[in-house]
Amino acid sequence: MNAIVLRSLGGPDVLALERVADPHPEAGEAVVRLHAAALNHRDVWIRKGQYAGITLPVIPGSDGAGEVVETGPGVDPAWRGRAVVIDPSVNWGDNERAQGPSFNILGLPRDGTYAELVKVAADHLYEKPRHLSWEEAAAVPLASVTAYRALVTRAQATAGETVVVTGIGGGVATCVLLLGVHLGVRVYVTSGSDAKLDAARSHGAAGGVNHHDPEWPKAIAALIGDRPDxxxxxxxxxxxxxxLDLVKPGGRVVSYGATTGPTKNLEARRIFWKQLNVLGSTMGSPRDFAAMLEIYAGGLRPIVDQVLPLDQAAAAHRRMEEGAQFGKIVLRIWD
Ligand SMILES: NC(=O)c1ccc[n+]([C@@H]2O[C@H](COP(=O)([O-])OP(=O)(O)OC[C@H]3O[C@@H](n4cnc5c(N)ncnc54)[C@H](OP(=O)(O)O)[C@@H]3O)[C@@H](O)[C@H]2O)c1
Structure with missing residues (x-):
């Protein structure tokens, strides 16, 4: 098969297409012929060597949609020929509160979805929502399960509450916006780009401010007429x-990433005086994934920024590193 194989760490040009052996399923596994894959910032961190536990060579990619072409022993052969999306959370474990010690993510250490074929455990297969194109379906899994867990499972945001989403151009951030609007939450956003603020409004955001304005928390509180929940x-x-400054006393702040690096001078006083709930969130359990996908099955569509062919993975990574995207960058593998 053709695949992008990461053999060394570095700039986007280390992402070259090559011929590698087809994967074949072992017990409990299935092979999916991928029509499309999608990027996550994780792929960029891995390629640059800024991620824990990197082992090379590896085929990157956590998101994919395609058709099941082969099933291993113990897997219902009825899966063959079915259109699926793949849950990228591997070995979540049996605790809904947090992933277990053997948790990992498709695309490192297991070979991922920048390939014509991928081998996954069959319990990671979910029916593709019918109304979604292959590209849209590939854009859903990682970002949307992260968004769902952050917004619903962790923050427990409810209709009528006000939620601010930072850096709305990001893949996860756009999914929080879509899910929030769907759930009746009033979503306000920040971005480094006024054009992305406009795009967010067109997808249902109630308003937004540019985070290059040093007074952006004041500006967004003025827009809301209050502090966000x-x-x-x-x-x-x-x-x-x-x-932490912006949110209401008694409010919730969910942290799911660190695109701009570590937070220095974190003051505990900010947290205890305002009675804040600071919640960490990573990916999601199988229950989160199924609940998220059910919302998409009801008609929601993810925001696809650009679709490029698989052999242009380097260009796709460049776009993500520049932060030029609004939504998910997708790689087309098979028409
Ligand atoms: N914990 C998890 O399970 C999990 C899952 C997925 C991702 N993540 C992490 O979450 C982050 C986002 O991932 P992604 O795949 O959505 O990445 P992405 O698509 O590359 O989005 C990154 C976004 O960060 C925003 N940004 C840049 N500088 C900012 C600033 N100063 N203030 C606010 N926002 C800023 C930009 O938004 P604008 O262009 O609008 O400014 C950019 O689009 C990454 O750090 C990733 O590693 C964690």
Whole structure:
């Protein structure tokens, strides 16, 4: 099969297409012929060597949609020919509160979805929502399960509450926006780009401010006419401190990422004086994944930024590193 194999760490050009052996399923596994894969910022961190536990060579990619072409012993052969999306959370474990010690993510250490074929445990297969194109379906899994767990399972945001989402151009952030709007939450956003703020409004955001304005927390509180009930943040750095300042007393701040690096000078006083709930969130359990997918099956569509062919994975990574995207960057593998 053709696949992008990461053999060394570095710039986007290390992502070259090559011929490798087809995978074959072992007991409990299935092989999916992928029509499309999608990028996550994790793929960029891995390629640059800024991720824990990197072992090379590896085929990157956590998101994929395709057709089951082969099933291993113990797997219902009725899966063959079915259109599926893949849950990228491997070995979540049996605790809904947190993943277990053997948790890992498709695309490292297991070979991932930047390939014509991928081998996964059959219990990671879910029916593809029929109304979604292959590209849209591939855009759903990792970002949407992360968004669902952050917004619903962890923040327990409810209709009528106000939620601020930082860095709305990001894949996860756009999914929080879509799910929030779907659930009747009033979603406000920040972005480094005014064009992305406009795009967010067109997808249902109630308003937004540019985070290059040093007074952005004041500006967004003025827009809301109050402080938000919840802030969902994947930027970290100084943004996380500002999120703690911005949220209502008794509010919730969910942290799911650190795109801009570590948060320095975190003051506990900010947290205890305002009676805040600071919630960490990573990916999601199989229950989160199924609940998230049910919402999409009801008609929701993810936001696809751009679709590029698999052999242009390097260009796709460049776009993500530049932060040029609004939504998910997708790789087309098979028409
Ligand atoms: N814990 C988990 O399970 C999990 C899952 C997925 C992702 N993540 C992490 O979450 C982060 C986002 O992932 P992704 O795949 O959605 O990445 P992405 O698509 O590359 O999005 C990153 C976004 O960060 C925003 N950003 C940049 N500087 C910012 C700032 N100063 N303040 C606020 N926002 C800023 C940008 O938004 P604008 O262009 O709108 O400014 C950019 O689009 C990454 O750090 C990733 O590693 C964690």
């Amino acid at each position: 919840v802030v969902i943040d994947g930027a970290a750095g100084e943004t996380f401190n500002r999120a």
